[in-house]
Amino acid sequence: MGQLDGRRIVLGITGGIAAYKAIEVCRRLTDAGAYVSPVMTKGALRFVGKSTFDALGSEKTQVSLWDEEHAIPHTRLGQGADLIIVCPATARLISDYRNGRSGDLLTATLLATRADVMICPAMHTEMWEQASVIENIAALRERGVQIVGPSEGRLAGGDSGFGRLAEPEDVVESVFKLLGKDGGHQPGDLAGLTVLVTAGGTREPIGPVRYIGNRSSGKQGHALASEAALRGAKVVCVTTETETAPDELGIEVIGIETAQEMHELVMEHASRADWVFMAAAVADFKPQKVASQKIKKEEGVPEITLEPTVDILKALDETRKSSQLIIGFAAETKNLFENASKKLESKNLDFIVANDVSAPGVGFGHDTNSVSVIDRNGASTEIPLCDKREIARNVIDIVSESWSIQVTDPKIQ
Numbered sequence: 001m002g003q004l005d006g007r008r009i010v011l012g013i014t015g016g017i018a019a020y021k022a023i024e025v026c027r028r029l030t031d032a033g034a035y036v037s038p039v040m041t042k043g044a045l046r047f048v049g050k051s052t053f054d055a056l057g058s059e060k061t062q063v064s065l066w067d068e069e070h071a072i073p074h075t076r077l078g079q080g081a082d083l084i085i086v087c088p089a090t091a092r093l094i095s096d097y098r099n100g101r102s103g104d105l106l107t108a109t110l111l112a113t114r115a116d117v118m119i120c121p122a123m124h125t126e127m128w129e130q131a132s133v134i135e136n137i138a139a140l141r142e143r144g145v146q147i148v149g150p151s152e153g154r155l156a157g158g159d160s161g162f163g164r165l166a167e168p169e170d171v172v173e174s175v176f177k178l179l180g181k182d183g184g185h186q187p188g189d190l191a192g193l194t195v196l197v198t199a200g201g202t203r204e205p206i207g208p209v210r211y212i213g214n215r216s217s218g219k220q221g222h223a224l225a226s227e228a229a230l231r232g233a234k235v236v237c238v239t240t241e242t243e244t245a246p247d248e249l250g251i252e253v254i255g256i257e258t259a260q261e262m263h264e265l266v267m268e269h270a271s272r273a274d275w276v277f278m279a280a281a282v283a284d285f286k287p288q289k290v291a292s293q294k295i296k297k298e299e300g301v302p303e304i305t306l307e308p309t310v311d312i313l314k315a316l317d318e319t320r321k322s323s324q325l326i327i328g329f330a331a332e333t334k335n336l337f338e339n340a341s342k343k344l345e346s347k348n349l350d351f352i353v354a355n356d357v358s359a360p361g362v363g364f365g366h367d368t369n370s371v372s373v374i375d376r377n378g379a380s381t382e383i384p385l386c387d388k389r390e391i392a393r394n395v396i397d398i399v400s401e402s403w404s405i406q407v408t409d410p411k412i413q
Contacts, residue, residue: 006035009036010084015043020047020048022168026057029172035059077112077113120147120149193232197225198239208292217364220279220391224395227389287304325351325403329354353395354372366388
């Protein structure tokens with residue numbers, strides 16, 4: 001059985017360049033068992049074809065209030081839906097919905113429903129940051145409308161910033177969380193667990209302007225946090241990348257910068273965590289002294305003495321609960337299995353997730369990854385190159401299986 005079997009979803013597509021992503025959303029929803037009724041605006045037809053959604057949806061795509069046999073199509077769609085998704089949602093659609101204007105079939109359907117509504121905004125950064133758009137989004141949130149995205153990334157026209165439509169897999173995962181496999185708003189297989197995740201690369205200050213850092217984007221840690229929350233866990237995410245941290249799933253996000261700050265926050269929350277994913281790239285060294293003023297080039301090359309940062313994994317092991325699982329991460333450029341295994345043993349980890357960041361499409365800054373998951377017995381599971389959300393799903397499946405054995409076998413305590 002699919003996760004959305006029996007669910008009726010109206011998928012609204014508006015006239016934005018990101019409309020092509022709605023094709024994948026439609027496919028994923030129908031694959032999960034949902035009955036999908038596509039509704040397109042006239043603007044959407046300028047970007048994607050009606051026949052595509054005719055083929056992928058569960059019924060003929062509707063475009064107008066006047067093009068189907070039912071006399072009042074908006075009430076048929078609105079009253080029969082469990083959920084209405086608008087993907088992408090333009091600034092115009094958001095404004096019309098907020099203010100109750102029904103200028104086409106999609107806005108009329110939104111006004112003619114008591115079902116849950118999910119809006120996936122997509123527009124240029126300047127539009128997204130306009131005061132009127134901000135007010136419209138805030139008003140819809142107050143009414144209980146689910147807002148998914150937008151994210152930061154490449155936009156139409158070659159520029160980059162906030163306003164990029166959420167990826168199809170993230171939209172569908174949000175639908176799973178909202179409707180649930182067992183009939184709506186039900187916890188998943190991680191219900192009752194508390195999961196602590198770290199993400200991003202720490203920044204160790206040289207002075208008030210410069211710092212020692214690394215290339216970690218936090219994407220893999222954020223994907224783990226989102227996946228755990230989707231599956232019912234209570235999640236705390238300690239991250240250096242708060243602007244891109246997941247927030248639509250009710251995750252508690254705590255922003256930090258340095259290794260010391262991460263240590264303090266991790267230790268504060270670890271005592272309540274069942275699983276700890278140390279996905280952050282924590283600096284190994286920091287400047288012994290931090291300049292009080294900006295260091296000028298004309299002052300000459302500064303002498304910077306480094307000292308080790310706090311060993312968070314060691315501190316976690318020294319204070320861990322008997323049943324707690326600690327999962328470390330290792331970014332390597334050579335001797336992947338050997339180096340990762342040494343870290344696994346020396347830090348007394350339950351698992352280590354290792355990747356070769358010198359490989360194409362792997363690791364820092366990429367949306368994809370390829371990892372080896374090694375357990376304390378030396379068994380390794382290889383996850384080939386794929387989206388970081390898929391990596392997160394597979395890693396959590398592996399950890400979950402071990403957890404299930406631990407909590408059901410009285411000899412493993």
